[in-house]
Amino acid sequence: MIEKTDILSRKQLANLHDIVCEAGQIGLSYFGKNIKNWQKPDDTPITEADLAVNDFLDERLKALMPEFGWLSEETIDNLERQNCEHIWVVDPIDGTKAFIKGMAEWVVSVAIVKDNRPILGLIYDPIAQILYYAQQGHGAFIINEQKQQVKIQPSIKDNVHEASILAYKFHFDKMTSRSNYIWPDMQYQIVNSMAMRVALVACGEFDAMVSFTNKGEWDMAAADIIIHEAGGLITDGFGQMLSYNKIKPSLPHMVAAGANLHPNIIKHTSNFNFPIDNIFNP
Numbered sequence: 001m002i003e004k005t006d007i008l009s010r011k012q013l014a015n016l017h018d019i020v021c022e023a024g025q026i027g028l029s030y031f032g033k034n035i036k037n038w039q040k041p042d043d044t045p046i047t048e049a050d051l052a053v054n055d056f057l058d059e060r061l062k063a064l065m066p067e068f069g070w071l072s073e074e075t076i077d078n079l080e081r082q083n084c085e086h087i088w089v090v091d092p093i094d095g096t097k098a099f100i101k102g103m104a105e106w107v108v109s110v111a112i113v114k115d116n117r118p119i120l121g122l123i124y125d126p127i128a129q130i131l132y133y134a135q136q137g138h139g140a141f142i143i144n145e146q147k148q149q150v151k152i153q154p155s156i157k158d159n160v161h162e163a164s165i166l167a168y169k170f171h172f173d174k175m176t177s178r179s180n181y182i183w184p185d186m187q188y189q190i191v192n193s194m195a196m197r198v199a200l201v202a203c204g205e206f207d208a209m210v211s212f213t214n215k216g217e218w219d220m221a222a223a224d225i226i227i228h229e230a231g232g233l234i235t236d237g238f239g240q241m242l243s244y245n246k247i248k249p250s251l252p253h254m255v256a257a258g259a260n261l262h263p264n265i266i267k268h269t270s271n272f273n274f275p276i277d278n279i280f281n282p
Helices: 010-030 048-064 079-083 096-101 169-179 194-202 217-230 262-269
Strands: 037-039 045-047 069-072 086-094 107-114 117-125 130-135 140-143 149-151 164-166 187-189 208-211 232-236 254-258
Touching: 010 048, 010 086, 010 107, 010 117, 010 130, 045 048, 045 096, 048 069, 048 086, 048 107, 069 079, 069 217, 086 096, 086 194, 086 217, 107 194, 107 217, 117 194, 117 217, 130 217, 140 217, 164 194, 194 208, 194 217, 194 232, 194 254, 208 262, 217 232, 217 254, 232 262, 254 262
Parallel strands: 069 086, 164 187, 164 208
Antiparallel strands: 037 045, 086 107, 107 117, 117 130, 130 140, 140 149, 208 254, 232 254
């Protein structure tokens, strides 16, 4: 059952769920087709689908809560958001590279941030028809295509050795060489969407996620509240909580895992010499 929060009524929450799912369907209507795409000034890809989903969310979310600030990957940033008690943090299509390639590794991500931390998050995978959802103090759930709500929790594994991890192995190879540090053997896999990686860890399909490159706040805000409410953790590589609604909305290296495993990964990542710039171009 959808519970009300201090800021959204039960009806508004239901509307929010519908809006995010409808945004996913808009994205899906472009998926697998020959759509326009190009590189942004920061050399990241964007498509006409990203803009269509962004325009829809911009209109509908601002209508739902007009007093909220706004931060989206595909909207020119307005620092007036820092004067707002709450802000929407939106990634219309997280996993644009996968979207362009026709790979089912993209999601719609929407969060509400207050006091520099997410308090509500939704990640919608329109291909699998799964909505990951969490709000502060109420746990984390998936809502599947049968509209069944299922509580999720991360892996209880505590041993880093042979843990299943969502990460690029060649990143670890470069980091171990750069830092002169030997990392334990793990089982590496990867999906393109950062939000999807953390959601898969939150529901126990993988043990952990590690990233060494800077990300946008929009990549992680919804995933952050979801994994914490599921009973896991996401922090930077030194174990510090992530902070949102900053002047420069970027996040550093990060580790997501269940509560048992997370501190044991941090014992290793804290030995790394983290780069300031991206050193991982193949």
